[in-house]
Amino acid sequence: MTTTPTSPSDTAVASVESGSGQSPLLEVRNLKMHFPIRKGFLKRVVGHVKAVDDVTFSVERGTVFGLVGESGCGKSTTGRCVIRLLKATAGEIVYTMPDDEPVHIEALDPESLRIMRRHIQIVFQDPYASLNPRLTLKQIVGEPLVINNVSQGQDLQDRVAELLRRVGLSPEHMNRYPHAFSGGQRQRISLARALALNPRFIVADEPVSALDVSVQAQILNLIKDLREEFGLTYLFIAHNMSVIKHICDSVAVMYVGQIVEMTTTRQLFRKPLHPYTEALLEAIPVPDPRRDRHRIVLEGDVPNPADPPSGCYFHPRCAYAQDVCRTETPPLAEHTPGHLARCHFAAELELKGMTI
Amino acid sequence: MADRAETILEVRNLHTHFHTESGVVRALEGVDFTLNRGQVLGVVGESGCGKSVTAQCIMNMVPSRGRIVDGSVIYHQRNGQGTDAVEITALPPKSREMRRIRGNEIAMIFQEPMTSLDPLYTVGNQLLEAINLHQDVDRTEARALAVHSLDRVQLPEPERVFASYPHQLSGGQRQRVMIAIALSCNPTLLIADEPTTALDVTTQAQILSLMRDLQDETHMSIIFITHDLGVVAEMCDEVAVMYLGKVVEQTDIDTTFYSPRHPYTQALLRSIPRLDDDQDRRLEVIAGSVPDPSSIPSGCRFHPRCPDFMTGVCEHREPTLIQIDEDHQVRCHLYGETASSQP
Ligand SMILES: Nc1ncnc2c1ncn2[C@@H]1O[C@H](COP(=O)(O)OP(=O)(O)O)[C@@H](O)[C@H]1O
Ligand SMILES: Nc1ncnc2c1ncn2[C@@H]1O[C@H](COP(=O)(O)OP(=O)(O)O)[C@@H](O)[C@H]1O
Ligand code: SF4
Ligand code: SF4
Ligand SMILES: [Mg+2]
Ligand SMILES: [Mg+2]
Numbered sequence: 001m002t003t004t005p006t007s008p009s010d011t012a013v014a015s016v017e018s019g020s021g022q023s024p025l026l027e028v029r030n031l032k033m034h035f036p037i038r039k040g041f042l043k044r045v046v047g048h049v050k051a052v053d054d055v056t057f058s059v060e061r062g063t064v065f066g067l068v069g070e071s072g073c074g075k076s077t078t079g080r081c082v083i084r085l086l087k088a089t090a091g092e093i094v095y096t097m098p099d100d101e102p103v104h105i106e107a108l109d110p111e112s113l114r115i116m117r118r119h120i121q122i123v124f125q126d127p128y129a130s131l132n133p134r135l136t137l138k139q140i141v142g143e144p145l146v147i148n149n150v151s152q153g154q155d156l157q158d159r160v161a162e163l164l165r166r167v168g169l170s171p172e173h174m175n176r177y178p179h180a181f182s183g184g185q186r187q188r189i190s191l192a193r194a195l196a197l198n199p200r201f202i203v204a205d206e207p208v209s210a211l212d213v214s215v216q217a218q219i220l221n222l223i224k225d226l227r228e229e230f231g232l233t234y235l236f237i238a239h240n241m242s243v244i245k246h247i248c249d250s251v252a253v254m255y256v257g258q259i260v261e262m263t264t265t266r267q268l269f270r271k272p273l274h275p276y277t278e279a280l281l282e283a284i285p286v287p288d289p290r291r292d293r294h295r296i297v298l299e300g301d302v303p304n305p306a307d308p309p310s311g312c313y314f315h316p317r318c319a320y321a322q323d324v325c326r327t328e329t330p331p332l333a334e335h336t337p338g339h340l341a342r343c344h345f346a347a348e349l350e351l352k353g354m355t356i
Numbered sequence: 357m358a359d360r361a362e363t364i365l366e367v368r369n370l371h372t373h374f375h376t377e378s379g380v381v382r383a384l385e386g387v388d389f390t391l392n393r394g395q396v397l398g399v400v401g402e403s404g405c406g407k408s409v410t411a412q413c414i415m416n417m418v419p420s421r422g423r424i425v426d427g428s429v430i431y432h433q434r435n436g437q438g439t440d441a442v443e444i445t446a447l448p449p450k451s452r453e454m455r456r457i458r459g460n461e462i463a464m465i466f467q468e469p470m471t472s473l474d475p476l477y478t479v480g481n482q483l484l485e486a487i488n489l490h491q492d493v494d495r496t497e498a499r500a501l502a503v504h505s506l507d508r509v510q511l512p513e514p515e516r517v518f519a520s521y522p523h524q525l526s527g528g529q530r531q532r533v534m535i536a537i538a539l540s541c542n543p544t545l546l547i548a549d550e551p552t553t554a555l556d557v558t559t560q561a562q563i564l565s566l567m568r569d570l571q572d573e574t575h576m577s578i579i580f581i582t583h584d585l586g587v588v589a590e591m592c593d594e595v596a597v598m599y600l601g602k603v604v605e606q607t608d609i610d611t612t613f614y615s616p617r618h619p620y621t622q623a624l625l626r627s628i629p630r631l632d633d634d635q636d637r638r639l640e641v642i643a644g645s646v647p648d649p650s651s652i653p654s655g656c657r658f659h660p661r662c663p664d665f666m667t668g669v670c671e672h673r674e675p676t677l678i679q680i681d682e683d684h685q686v687r688c689h690l691y692g693e694t695a696s697s698q699p
Pocket of ligand 5: 072075076077206
């Protein structure tokens with residue numbers, strides 16, 4: 001190997017400092033979320049699901065940071081820890097306030113957390129399950145404003161109308177119920193609600209995964225537009241690389257609770273360093289019938305994080321695995337400035353990328 | 357493989373309506389397509405355009421509130437020398453003949469394998485049930501067939517899977533089990549209704565590769581339903597594009613992608629987020645969204661979203677499906693005069 005492995009936290013700090021000079025909006029350091037596995041009548045803890053295991057990354061202001069990987073890799077758990085829907089087992093989550101004051105989200109008391117929630121919002125994957133069917137659009141979108149005593153009466157009405165307009169919905173539909181809307185329109189409603197309190201940071205957990213391909217494009221464009229207009233920063237979760245490509249500035253690829261590769265989107269697509277990244281790129285269906293249909297398919301499933309494989313977690317599925325991969329765990333190492341990969345052979349392998 | 361194109365299924369002018377508390381839902385209002393033996397036909401369109409209802413009609417399994425009000429589905433069944441045309445839509449859904457076709461000729465797999473597998477029974481139990489229904493075999497033979505069918509869908513450790521409950525399997529493994537069950541009766545035609553839509557892209561690639569292998573091996577005909585043209589390009593020989601209950605274009609796969617004629621097909625193609633285009637390009641979209649089937653636009657139902665809309669024509673007259681080439685039908689006023697006119 002040609003590069004010296006460094007510990008994940010060192011490299012993350014390094015990549016931050018080579019950035020804009022301003023502190024990032026969000027820094028996640030050595031985040032761990034280990035769910036206890038309980039068995040038997042006494043509910044004794046017999047092991048842990050290491051859903052997130054030592055994850056470190058930072059999100060620069062005004063950018064979209066992507067988390068990508070197959071189901072079960074720990075993306076949603078990471079997102080939920082960041083906004084404290086889950087209390088992490090260990091690690092730091094540092095958010096920079098508008099006055100540049102750093103706040104440790106993992107240590108906030110309930111009252112401070114409530115105030116914090118104005119800055120940070122989440123949008124979920126399933127636009128059918130995440131909207132209360134018994135509330136009108138006005139109630140759904142206006143709820144955060146009412147709960148936080150920001151607005152009421154005519155002002156509330158006006159603000160909801162404006163929010164609906166912003167996400168491309170007609171304010172005339174304010175008194176309708178969510179069932180009258182398609183998947184894409186519901187995701188617009190979710191976004192309008194998320195924007196109600198003027199957040200600075202949005203965790204978007206697979207916001208387009210449940211939508212028709214043709215509707216995905218509309219929502220991705222909207223997310224981009226909102227970023228420009230409101231100076232938003234996003235943590236964007238997806239399992240599909242083509243979606244990541246159109247929206248993210250930088251990306252972390254996750255596998256069994258760990259980051260296996262992290263860099264800018266352009267670099268990740270042009271020169272992937274981890275075989276798992278290459279496999280995710282290969283898996284995207286290509287809308288061209290003249291292309292050869294028979295290609296390498298990543299076999300098997302994501303291992304259970306309660307009982308991960310030895311050595312490199314990816315070795316049972318990796319096309320390039322050697323003996324050392326079965327026994328030695330590769331570190332997350334910086335191979336070129338700002339490009340990290342967790343593979344023994346990252347420097348040697350010539351993986352297939354693409355020009356974007 | 358197939359020397360001459362031989363039709364296996366014809367769907368003609370199919371109209372299916374649902375009677376609900378809030379009125380009549382005109383789910384299908386003119387579905388036409390033809391499937392040749394040994395081919396994979398993609399049926400594409402956005403959610404709500406009637407893909408699943410079309411599949412239900414072919415299986416003659418329309419839910420009780422629904423009625424086929426016009427049109428037909430004709431299945432060409434092989435007998436020793438030639439084929440018999442069976443009008444599926446004329447058979448009572450519960451008739452013996454229909455049950456035989458559903459069991460021995462046409463099988464179906466669905467989007468969400470979890471809801472179509474019974475959580476209370478092992479995979480083995482459910483496979484054995486399917487096998488015993490269609491084949492006259494004793495217990496040992498049936499078990500051997502079941503394990504073999506799991507092996508055939510490339511499940512590792514088929515014996516272990518045989519003894520597993522559905523929740524012990526991953527989404528991809530469950531979909532493989534569904535395929536094994538569907539194939540246990542050696543169907544001539546397989547209808548796959550969005551079989552990969554609920555899966556990760558990696559698992560989707562696995563299932564598509566499996567289905568291609570099985571199709572190469574058995575030469576079965578497949579109707580592959582999806583909203584994703586990327587998946588269509590990977591799987592299909594022919595494509596029927598649906599919009600709001602109508603087929604608006606049918607042609608071969610290459611023409612669909614390289615010279616599509618219907619403005620809706622063209623718009624669908626432009627809206628795919630592609631891996632190989634410029635990262636900074638703004639994604640193109642189809643304006644608006646699919647209207648509710650209770651408020652179908654006049655004339656051409658795509659007209660409010662159509663970039664090629666011709667004022668004075670498209671909003672008044674409904675286009676018919678016209679043949680513009682040997683294997684190419686389009687429902688659009690841009691391609692010639694149409695006889696029908698809507699009041
Ligand atoms: N509350 C929980 N208790 C136990 N295990 C959990 C819990 N939530 C998630 N997990 C497990 O953690 C892993 C990561 O899950 P998740 O973060 O949802 O992954 P992703 O979003 O990448 O699909 C999975 O194995 C999942 O089963
Ligand atoms: N059982 C039913 N009762 C009433 N309406 C239905 C029923 N099934 C489908 N529909 C309606 O028929 C239309 C077509 O539905 P469907 O075939 O499921 O679309 P797709 O599979 O293309 O998403 C939709 O408007 C849907 O709401
Ligand atoms: S360390 Fe070995 S098994 Fe792991 S990704 Fe690299 S080559 Fe593959
Ligand atoms: S008939 Fe008119 S509105 Fe309809 S698709 Fe053709 S050009 Fe567009
Ligand atoms: Mg998730
Ligand atoms: Mg459907």
